[in-house]
Amino acid sequence: MLLSWMSLLATGCVVGSGPGGGDGGAVDLAGGGPSDGGAPGDGGDPQPTGDKVRYPAGALHSPMAAGVVTRLKAALAASPHKREVVAKIGDSITNSTTFFNCFAGTNIMWGAESGLEPSRAYFDRVIVDGTATSFNRDSICAQDGWNAGTALAGSPSPLAQEVAAIDPAFAVVMYGTNDTYAGGQFAFEKNLRGVIDTLLGSGVIPILSTIPPRGDSTAMNDLVPEMNAIIRALAESRQVPLVDYWQTLIGLPNYGLTTVDNVHPQAYSSGSCWFTTDALMFGANQRNRVTMQALDRVKRFVIDSTTPEATPPALRGAGTFADPRVVDVLPFVDSDDTSTSMSSTANVYSCGTQNEGGPEIVYKIDLSAPTKLRARVYCDDNVDVDLHWLDAPSPTSCVTRNDKTIELTAGPGTFYLAADTFVSSGTAKSGKYRLTIVAVP
Secondary structure (H helix, E strand, O other), X not given: OOEEHHHHHHHOOEEEEOOOOOOEEEOOOOOOOOOOOOOOOOOOOOOOOOOOOOOOOOXXXXXXXXXXXXXXXXXXXXXOOEEEEEEEEEOXXXXXXXXXXXXXXXXXXXXXXXXXXXXXXXHOOOOOEOOEOOOOOOOOOEOOOOOOOHHHOOOOOHHHHHHHHHOEEXXXXXXXXXXXXXXXXXXXXXXXXXXXXXXHHOOOEEEEEOOOOOOOOHHHHHHXXXXXXXXXXXXXXXXXXXXXXXXXXXXXXXXXXXOOOOOOEOOOOOOOOEOOOOHHHOHHHHHHHHHHHHHHHHHHHHHOOOOXXXXXXXOOOOOOOOOOEEEOEEOEEEEEEHHHOOOOOOOOOOOOOOOOOOOEEEEEEEEOOOEEEEEEEEEOOOOOEEEEEEOOOOHHHEEEEEOOEEEEEEOOEEEEEEEEEOEEOOEEOOOEEEEEEEEOO
């Protein structure tokens, strides 16, 4: 039976390993210790394949497995920037004085998080702007109303200006709230990919965050899981750190958001760097907690060389019609490269006449009940990978196809999704792609 992300959270499924590796940690929603997991990025290899570490759905932090840590260490060693400096990249939720500023002061109540103090001190010790450190710096690239594309606009872009201004080796990145609208997914994916690759290319390791729920609009809130699937797919494809901020809020009253607009995280009255049980009922406090955990993980595993965590199990299946890759959770993400696939069985599908003679990667989905699904494929430039929904593992059993998006209700039963390379003028447009599959309300 296919599990949902929500069921993973509800059951406390073990999805990551603790700081020393080995043992798993249960997902927490509102104030327990971190449920660890971790990741890398390398500007010279922005989308590694083959040895890619999977980022499990439901993990609070992406896994700091050996492959991830090794790549991150190499990226940091090659970086010309200051490893104690962190850039803040985002929209009004990041620009808010309730995010990170309090770590530059003394109004901190650690509660069960006192182990984070050495890392706070480490990233607070370099003055980057007059008297400001990374924590209370007024970032050029974190402004109200921004979306992911705004960070890249102009020459030099705000992103480039912020990197030049403070010389950071790391950047905490959260865009998506202002990109959440019907049909906005492809622009968001391309722009956020541009932010990630620009940072990696300039020697800065991004630490990505999922976005919070939307309390102002049911329609917008219904799109948030898909936006967060895009963020996870990109983080996994680039193997850079990811923190799932969304899961810390989903069980809180009003999602931990202010009732003024039901969009922005609310801070606890005594301060947004308080991490007591009462304080962690507020969204701003949760973000400060989990983002500091992410910085602490980077410091411990990449800078201090703590033993890496265990590598999570890879997706089952080779991705062929005979041995399809198994979709085991929703939302589901995967990233791959059809040019490296050894399977090129299907040339034409029964539901279309298009030439799909390039290599394909095939997925299997078991549904226990009728489920409305939306699958999207996001391709690199000059790559054309199409989607085909099948009710049997054969191109003659195609139900529907689309070049980017398939939305349908299916189940119960076993179904297949083929991501196949389109052939144009005799040339297979194979290459790198990201796939997301979400359940639609």
